[in-house]
Amino acid sequence: MASTTAVLAVSGRGVVPLQCKPTTENYCSFKPAASSATSRDGLRLRSIINWRCRSSTLASGGGTMTVLVKREKKDGEEDEEEWMGHLAPEKLEVLAHLEPWAESHVLPLLRPAESSWEPSDLLPDPAALGEEGFSSACRELRARAAGVPDPVLVCLVGNMVTEEALPTYQSVPNRFEAVRDLTGADATAWARWIRGWSAEENRHGDVLSRYMYLSARVDMRQVDRTVHRLIAAGMAARAARSPYHGFIYVAFQERATAVAHGNTARLARAHGDGALARVCGAIEADEKRHEAAYTRIVGKLFEADPDAAVRALAYMMRRRITMPAALMTDGRDADLYAHYAAAAQQAGVYTASDYRAILEHFIRQWRVEELAAGLSGEGRRARDYVCGLPHKIRRMEEKAHDRAAQARKEPTAVPFSWIFDRTVSLVLP
Numbered sequence: 001m002a003s004t005t006a007v008l009a010v011s012g013r014g015v016v017p018l019q020c021k022p023t024t025e026n027y028c029s030f031k032p033a034a035s036s037a038t039s040r041d042g043l044r045l046r047s048i049i050n051w052r053c054r055s056s057t058l059a060s061g062g063g064t065m066t067v068l069v070k071r072e073k074k075d076g077e078e079d080e081e082e083w084m085g086h087l088a089p090e091k092l093e094v095l096a097h098l099e100p101w102a103e104s105h106v107l108p109l110l111r112p113a114e115s116s117w118e119p120s121d122l123l124p125d126p127a128a129l130g131e132e133g134f135s136s137a138c139r140e141l142r143a144r145a146a147g148v149p150d151p152v153l154v155c156l157v158g159n160m161v162t163e164e165a166l167p168t169y170q171s172v173p174n175r176f177e178a179v180r181d182l183t184g185a186d187a188t189a190w191a192r193w194i195r196g197w198s199a200e201e202n203r204h205g206d207v208l209s210r211y212m213y214l215s216a217r218v219d220m221r222q223v224d225r226t227v228h229r230l231i232a233a234g235m236a237a238r239a240a241r242s243p244y245h246g247f248i249y250v251a252f253q254e255r256a257t258a259v260a261h262g263n264t265a266r267l268a269r270a271h272g273d274g275a276l277a278r279v280c281g282a283i284e285a286d287e288k289r290h291e292a293a294y295t296r297i298v299g300k301l302f303e304a305d306p307d308a309a310v311r312a313l314a315y316m317m318r319r320r321i322t323m324p325a326a327l328m329t330d331g332r333d334a335d336l337y338a339h340y341a342a343a344a345q346q347a348g349v350y351t352a353s354d355y356r357a358i359l360e361h362f363i364r365q366w367r368v369e370e371l372a373a374g375l376s377g378e379g380r381r382a383r384d385y386v387c388g389l390p391h392k393i394r395r396m397e398e399k400a401h402d403r404a405a406q407a408r409k410e411p412t413a414v415p416f417s418w419i420f421d422r423t424v425s426l427v428l429p
């Protein structure tokens, strides 16, 4: 919790404890000067001008004085100081200078609508098939879908719910300084990328939702409500305005979703549902192109400002990359996201090992271990932290595995409203 203590220094009288306790009411009347400094004992010194204490006789006269304010940093305040440095003009100029490069190296990774797959290409189309043909195709789809086990189905629904919260994700890069789409129809390469990327993402939730509707295996009302709630709940983005941190997050997310959809495709095929495997495979291919785009962007940031880039990477990894749908809820299961994550771990759709492997991939991709020139002390510490992290995660995985083996935990039957409250047997952490 945040706490604040204040001491008052009046010229010629030394440091005198403030007689009044700062409250929201009187503390808000502080007007900090632009400059601040840190003394040897860690007190943060600020010049406070024209401060009037409402309860202290010592200061009741008001006027100009110097107040030394000892502040323990609020939760998240240290965080903010770290990432806000990435919004300095010289840091953001890097993005402005990269715009012509983005035009020639990032935008070509989008597929125009004319040559792109659409949900109607991958699912039975009543207009093309006619009444009988459509009914027959739907019967076949349902017969294939019947072979998909419930744990895989739960993962598929979780993936679909995640994709369907696209309005939230489009707003993510539109918070990044220097690249966001200010008017909603900007002509910059960055803005066109954000819109084109969102248009491609929009098909992912659509095609999965339509498949599920036709499969008759899930409670669509419960699934739709979960989507509704998730969009309303939003997501808590870290360092939300920094393009350095933000592009790293999105690169990680794109690779993670490619892994999840790719594994779901593999499982669907193994259980005899080739149509679902094609759907998930098409989404996986999109995610890989998106990952390539964001990886290139972050790679350029590493070239242009390696110190800022590696510090942003360490910042994000220290706080873990959390999934964008962590706030999902169906209104029944208070631990829905944890249960979905456990199902994904158990089914092999997305696991702790995948998380580590993604980090290892990006360390290689961005040549983090080789960084040396241009790094500050903080930058070197960030590099060393990031490069040592996969080893730490592996050790944690091994310990968790050993603990689980020793505890021989019994699986719990967890009901999922998405599949009409049928239960999935999960070993919960």
Ligand SMILES: [Fe+2]
Pocket: 163, 201, 204, 257, 287
């Ligand atoms: Fe997607």
Ligand SMILES: [Fe+2]
Pocket: 201, 254, 257, 286, 287, 290, 291
């Ligand atoms: Fe994507």
